[in-house]
Amino acid sequence: MTKRIKVGNTYIGGGERVKVQSMCTFKTSDTENVIAQIQGLEKAGCDIIRVSVLDAEDAQAIRTIKDSVRIPLVADIHFSARLAVAAIEAGCDKVRINPGNIGGEDKVKLVADCIKAHGIPVRVGANSGSIKKEFLEEYGVSADALVKSALDEVQTLERYGVQNIVIAVKSSSAPMTVEAYRKLSRATRFPLHIGVTEAGTLETATVKSAAALGSLLLDGIGDTLRVSISADPLEEVRVGHEILRACGLEKDYAEVICCPTCGRCQWNAMELAAKVQDRVKDIKRPMKIAVMGCVVNGPGEARECDLGIAGDKKYCVIFRKGEVVRRVEAQEAESEFFKEIDGFDAE
Numbered sequence: 001m002t003k004r005i006k007v008g009n010t011y012i013g014g015g016e017r018v019k020v021q022s023m024c025t026f027k028t029s030d031t032e033n034v035i036a037q038i039q040g041l042e043k044a045g046c047d048i049i050r051v052s053v054l055d056a057e058d059a060q061a062i063r064t065i066k067d068s069v070r071i072p073l074v075a076d077i078h079f080s081a082r083l084a085v086a087a088i089e090a091g092c093d094k095v096r097i098n099p100g101n102i103g104g105e106d107k108v109k110l111v112a113d114c115i116k117a118h119g120i121p122v123r124v125g126a127n128s129g130s131i132k133k134e135f136l137e138e139y140g141v142s143a144d145a146l147v148k149s150a151l152d153e154v155q156t157l158e159r160y161g162v163q164n165i166v167i168a169v170k171s172s173s174a175p176m177t178v179e180a181y182r183k184l185s186r187a188t189r190f191p192l193h194i195g196v197t198e199a200g201t202l203e204t205a206t207v208k209s210a211a212a213l214g215s216l217l218l219d220g221i222g223d224t225l226r227v228s229i230s231a232d233p234l235e236e237v238r239v240g241h242e243i244l245r246a247c248g249l250e251k252d253y254a255e256v257i258c259c260p261t262c263g264r265c266q267w268n269a270m271e272l273a274a275k276v277q278d279r280v281k282d283i284k285r286p287m288k289i290a291v292m293g294c295v296v297n298g299p300g301e302a303r304e305c306d307l308g309i310a311g312d313k314k315y316c317v318i319f320r321k322g323e324v325v326r327r328v329e330a331q332e333a334e335s336e337f338f339k340e341i342d343g344f345d346a347e
Contacts, residue, residue: 002191002223005121005164008072008093012223013191018249019047019224020240022233028058035068042071044237050074059086066091081107085114096123099156112160124153125168127197143179165190170197174212181216191223205229206239217247254280254287264294267311307344309337
C-alpha cells in the first residue's frame with residue numbers, strides 16, 4: 001500500500017479512493033474564468049484541480065481562487081524557484097515542480113524548505129519529453145528511463161527532507177505508460193499520479209486512457225489520475241469517473257447497460273437507453289438499469305439488474321431482477337419506465 005498524503009481537504013494514497021484530477025485551461029490570473037471553470041468541475045466530480053503559474057500575477061491569483069473553490073488547488077511551475085515559492089506562500093495545497101529545471105541545487109533547496117515550512121505535498125516525475133539527459137542516453141525513450149528519471153527527482157527532494165511526494169511517469173504510449181507505472185510501483189511506496197500524456201482528442205484520448213489506466217487500476221496501481229484530453233476539462237472528469245466505474249472502483253452511481261441490438265430489435269432501444277442514461281446521471285447510489293432490445297432474451301440476460309425494460313413493436317415489459325412486473329404499450333414505455341426508475345431511487 002502506498003503512503004497516505006494529505007492534499008488540502010482530501011487525501012491520496014494509503015488505500016483512499018482514487019481521486020480524479022483535471023487542469024484549468026484559462027490563464028490563472030484570469031480569476032473570474034478560472035473560478036467559474038473550477039466550480040463547474042467541482043459539480044462534475046473533480047477532486048483536485050491544477051493551475052499553471054507562469055508569472056507573479058498567476059501566483060498571487062491563487063489567493064483569490066482559493067477563497068471561491070472547495071477542492072484542493074495544485075500549482076504547476078517550471079523553471080522558476082521564485083514562482084514556486086510565491087505560489088506556495090499564496091496558499092496552494094500542492095505544488096508540481098521538476099527539480100531538474102528549477103535552477104540548480106540552491107534553488108531546489110529553497111523550494112524544498114518552503115514546501116516543508118507550509119506542510120504541503122509535491123508532485124514530481126517524468127514524461128517522455130522530460131527524461132533527464134543521462135537516463136535518455138542510457139535507456140532511450142523507455143519505461144526504464146521514465147522510472148529512473150522520476151526516482152532521481154524524488155531522491156533530490158528527499159535529500160532536502162521533503163517526505164510527502166507524489167510521482168508520475170507519463171508517456172503518450174499506452175503500453176509504455178503501463179510498463180513504467182508497473183516498474184515504479186515496485187520501486188516506491190509514494191502515491192502514484194497516473195495518466196497518459198498528450199493522449200489526443202476526445203475519442204482517441206478516451207480509448208487510450210481507458211486502456212492504460214484501466215490496466216493499472218485493475219492491478220491496484222494508481223492513487224490519483226488525470227485523463228489528458230484536448231477538449232473541455234469536464235470531459236476529462238467524466239471519462240476519469242467512467243474508467244473508475246468500469247474498474248469497479250466507484251459504486252455510488254446508476255449504471256445503465258444496454259444490448260447493442262440486432263435484427264430481433266423492433267423498437268428504438270438505443271434512443272431510450274440514451275434518455276435513461278441522461279435521466280440517471282445525477283443519482284448517487286448503486287443502481288443497475290438495463291435497456292434490452294427484445295423481450296425474448298432481455299429479462300434473462302439482465303437478471304442481475306435492479307430494473308430493466310425490453311420491447312417489441314407493440315409493447316414493452318418492465319422487469320425487476322429478471323422478473324417481469326408489468327407490460328405497457330410501446331408509446332407509453334418511456335414515461336412508465338421513468339416512473340419505475342424514480343420510484344426505485346426513492347425507496
